[in-house]
Amino acid sequence: MSHSKHSSLSHDRHPLNFQDTYICPICRHGHIESLTLMDVFACDFCRHIFTANLKDQSIHVENSSQPMTWRWTGRNWQAANQLDVDLTVVIWLVSVSLVILPPSLIWLSSHAFPPLVGSSGSWFPAFWVGLTFTLHFLFVSWLMAEHYQFPLYVSTKVRLRRLLDRR
Template sequence: MKPEKISLDEYYPCPRCKRGQLKAIVLTEAFGCDRCNQIFGLSEENFTLEQLSTSYPYKKAWQWTGSMWRDDSRGIDSTYLPAAILVVLLPLLLLWLPASMSLPRGPGMVLWSLMTGFLLVIPALMFWFTLRQRR
């Protein structure tokens, strides 16, 4: 869905508490929620709503699609999670794979192969669940 321009003349549901209603604050380009008292500002030619009163280092942002808010935040997981998985996984694999190949064939080789497979699958599943949770 394409984002729609946010108008200061309309009322919108609060993207944070989902129960309140956003109302324009007089003489500003900002909205306030009548339930949770959060303050939101407009940015990017009135297509994005940002939460202003927060101590969180990454600003929460939303875009209006005409019927609901779409999360447009750039959080820590969207930039650092793939890098963190790579930093942890790559050294393990660089040490683990040569060790598993040097073992003689037999039950030990099967065990090392299974362990290597788990080292690949578990971070991949963690990454997939994290991305799935954001949607």
């Protein structure tokens, strides 16, 4: 490990600069360091690119659809972008309704028009409700992980991509 990595990863407070290396604020596994002849940082694990504002001690991710910014506290990163509360509420309401509404409609129709007792297909409505709930839950979970860029999700996605690239 070089001297610059030691200074950035220690517990001493120091300002953000292009000579040091820092833990990536997105994946929290890789390290970001400046790219040669550029005033940007890049992560060696998740490959995200960040522009830096040294005056404000902040970085902004450039290669993501989500506008994410972090401020350097001298020891670690702190999220700087305040999420729009109205948008967050809407995202959560849509997510919950996408998970609950379709299985509820299937359950309601299976109770309004139940299969004949003892028929060979009497198990199918319960199976269909469970399958619908599971698939909608997985779909919404994936969308939420993409939206919020959870560190565990990002690092798992990077590891899978690397594993598939080796084949």
